[in-house]
Amino acid sequence: DGLTLTRLLSSRPLSRSFGGMVFEIVGREAELASLNAFIDETEGGAAALVLEGEAGVGKSTLWGAAVEHARARGLTVLSSRPAEAERGLGNVGLGDLLEGVIDDVLAALLTPRRRALQVALLREEASGDPVDRRTLAVAVHDALQLLSDRGPTLIAVDDVQWLDPSTSRALGFALRRLGARPVVLLLARRLAEGLHQSELERALPPDRVRRLMVGPLSVGALHRFLRDRLQRSFPRQTLLRIHERSGGNPFFALELARILPADVDPLQPLPVPETVEEVVGARISVLPVAVREALALAAAVGTASESLLKRAGVATGALDAAVAARVVERESGMIRFTHPLLSSVLYDDLGEERRAVHARIAEVAEEPVLRARHLALSTDTPDADVARFLDDAATLASDRGAPAATAELAEHALRLTPRDKADERRRR
Numbered sequence: 001d002g003l004t005l006t007r008l009l010s011s012r013p014l015s016r017s018f019g020g021m022v023f024e025i026v027g028r029e030a031e032l033a034s035l036n037a038f039i040d041e042t043e044g045g046a047a048a049l050v051l052e053g054e055a056g057v058g059k060s061t062l063w064g065a066a067v068e069h070a071r072a073r074g075l076t077v078l079s080s081r082p083a084e085a086e087r088g089l090g091n092v093g094l095g096d097l098l099e100g101v102i103d104d105v106l107a108a109l110l111t112p113r114r115r116a117l118q119v120a121l122l123r124e125e126a127s128g129d130p131v132d133r134r135t136l137a138v139a140v141h142d143a144l145q146l147l148s149d150r151g152p153t154l155i156a157v158d159d160v161q162w163l164d165p166s167t168s169r170a171l172g173f174a175l176r177r178l179g180a181r182p183v184v185l186l187l188a189r190r191l192a193e194g195l196h197q198s199e200l201e202r203a204l205p206p207d208r209v210r211r212l213m214v215g216p217l218s219v220g221a222l223h224r225f226l227r228d229r230l231q232r233s234f235p236r237q238t239l240l241r242i243h244e245r246s247g248g249n250p251f252f253a254l255e256l257a258r259i260l261p262a263d264v265d266p267l268q269p270l271p272v273p274e275t276v277e278e279v280v281g282a283r284i285s286v287l288p289v290a291v292r293e294a295l296a297l298a299a300a301v302g303t304a305s306e307s308l309l310k311r312a313g314v315a316t317g318a319l320d321a322a323v324a325a326r327v328v329e330r331e332s333g334m335i336r337f338t339h340p341l342l343s344s345v346l347y348d349d350l351g352e353e354r355r356a357v358h359a360r361i362a363e364v365a366e367e368p369v370l371r372a373r374h375l376a377l378s379t380d381t382p383d384a385d386v387a388r389f390l391d392d393a394a395t396l397a398s399d400r401g402a403p404a405a406t407a408e409l410a411e412h413a414l415r416l417t418p419r420d421k422a423d424e425r426r427r428r
Helices: 004-013 030-040 057-070 092-098 104-108 111-120 131-152 165-175 220-229 236-246 250-258 276-285 289-301 307-312 320-324 340-348 351-364 370-377 386-400 403-415 422-427
Strands: 017-018 023-025 049-055 076-080 153-155 181-192 208-214 328-331 334-337
Touching: 017 307, 023 049, 030 049, 030 057, 030 181, 030 208, 049 057, 057 092, 057 153, 057 181, 076 092, 076 131, 092 165, 092 351, 104 111, 131 153, 131 181, 153 307, 165 403, 181 403, 220 250, 236 386, 236 403, 276 289, 276 340, 289 307, 289 320, 289 340, 289 351, 307 334, 307 351, 320 328, 328 370, 334 340, 334 370, 351 370, 370 386, 370 403
Parallel strands: 049 181, 049 208, 076 153, 153 181
Antiparallel strands: 017 023, 328 334
């Protein structure tokens, strides 16, 4: 009815902040109303809303707006924005989700469950008995119960296809056992060949999972979007060509519009690359060499801390140009790419340089499992010492309750075990 519509539209976020600047969200009124209605309805037990669409279509923008709305409505928000490069690390997403509430729930957990959670989140050394996966999953379940006892809770994961398997399994176990508690999920998932439903989606009955397809922007909405972002308007014929080339994908359209010359002839074909990957590559290529080298390190890590980059030799302020160009943003001492496509294109373009980048990270990484993973990715040459280090790191990952990370490190250890070490190869 009209009153409900007025309430939804008056409460929805109309803008988002990117790189220190605030931009209006355009052409997404229906999607925002659906998101806000979902957030406002926390009765009936665990439920999920999944934003689906191609890369760059605007899922993350809507996801972020819904998270802000949930916080404004007083929900406890547990959020994670995993990066593709982090998927092989154990319980990274769990650490993100519980970061702001872990101290509130630990004291209420039974000792075995409290220890399992502390070890998994690297708050305690993995000494003695390894973390049992079931104990960790029960600890996550108990934590969510405690939080939902205080009020409605939102678990929000952007780019859920990159969530590490250890986190997915523990959360899936918990979700299947929450019953009627007011816990809801907001997931953003890329639609692409080879990507499937996440463990979190499968943990709930199909009738408790809603899907919201995020499609392309209309020509009119794209016009307002580009004008808002670039403070520049385009002749209608040029705008139509941008819309046609980008398919209405706002990220692709924005990248195209950034590189169009001011005197572009609206009657001629657009003098720009054909694909979004080529456009992004062209944008990154104009940055200074030192900036691109620093970005390569950040792309290989996923979400890199400024302290790690500094240990790797990245000078203070080296990424200022990338921040100004809105390629990355700084957030609480961390460097995060403003869009996953920027990171993936940059990493893919490294080619044979990837091994050197991973070797550089391995030299300065302090956390042993992280160091081992980058060490493994830095070499193809069998080396008994490296294989032994990876074997030890696999044991540590297992002790922390991260079986997927354990398996990956164990496979690398076997791959790098010399042929003449027959006993070690057989054991591994």
